[in-house]
Amino acid sequence: MVTSPFSLALNEPTQIVEHAVVNRNYYCNLLNLPTKPIAGLIPLNQVQNNGRNLNNVYIDVLGVLRGCGTPRTINTATGETFQVLHVEIFDVTAFSLSISLWDSDNILRASTWTPRYTVLFFTDVKLEWSDFEKAFRAKCTNRTVVTENPPCRETEFLLNYAKDAPIETFDIVDKMLTTLPEANQIQEIMSVNQIQNRVDSILQGITVDKQFSALVYAYITNMDLDGINKSTFAKW
Structure with a gap:
């Protein structure tokens, strides 16, 4: 977990210059360190079962990537243009939780994620009820931090579970029927x-x-x- 008490805020005019360093991989590994304790996560089945108590609340969730949608462009009434990408994660307690990504950096990162093999730790995602889908879903905001494959026992456990876990609808139904x-x-x-x-x-x-x-x-x-x-x- 990241333990630094400092934070860095970048405004719109800020220019980022790449730092010339010999061993860049050493610093890239820091991207996998979670910014909050993993122990504070909420299992996905609790999101489904207790969603009414968590509606419009910021929560932390950990899950394996189940699938990514296609980025969609949304035009607002004020003429602004945004992109949104819906991804789904799962864990040992629930088949799926849909999470929408609105940040361009996260949408770009999502193109490198692989179902079954990418564990994602979302901190401070906002849980909301979707009238269209009739289910609870999460939304990334400016508070959200997405960490890929954090080095912890929970990640190893989820990756091992995801090897044989059904992630397609027909696989899930088939597994239920066989039991x-x-x-x-x-x-x-x-x-x-x-x-x-x-x-x-x-x-x-x-x-x-x-x-x-x-x-x-x-x-x-x-x-x-x-x-x-x-x-x-x-x-x-």
């Missing part, structure tokens, strides 16, 4: 209320086993295929 028992082997019968109670206990960390199968005798009252109903995300 499901045969239909004729399911013996437990549960009501809708019992299922909701079981899911609540999983979200609260009371139940260790996060996957279960049951027979449900019920009729469908609503099909929220577009994911408009927020309770669908809260329960399932």
Whole structure:
């Protein structure tokens, strides 16, 4: 972790001149040192489960790159032009968290990031609810610092997990299907209320086993295929 008590602020007219140094790699390695303690991060599943309490709050997250979108150009009403890039990260607790990059330097750096092999530590990203996606997502601001592959045990653990972790939608579904028992082997019968109670206990960390199968005798009252109903995300 960076422990220097000093900071450097650059204004618009500032000119940066490259310093002639023999061993540049020694200083480049400093870019991998996190600017805040890794221990202060919030697991991605906590972002999904407790997002309402974290809405519009600055948080620190650590995850492996799941994928990068394509930079988009946005024109504002005042005539200004900005670029934005959406990236997704994942960890052992959640499949994905979408983060938007607005800084040109970070967008340029993102072109060198590789899914599964780049661990990113975001400090002070702002968590917001997206009405369009019906989910919580994070946004980089002028407070945000992005550190690539910080040298710590958490990075090694995530890289090892990411080797076989499913990052494509079909891979995730296929992995879930391979762990499901045969239909004729399911013996437990549960009501809708019992299922909701079981899911609540999983979200609260009371139940260790996060996957279960049951027979449900019920009729469908609503099909929220577009994911408009927020309770669908809260329960399932």
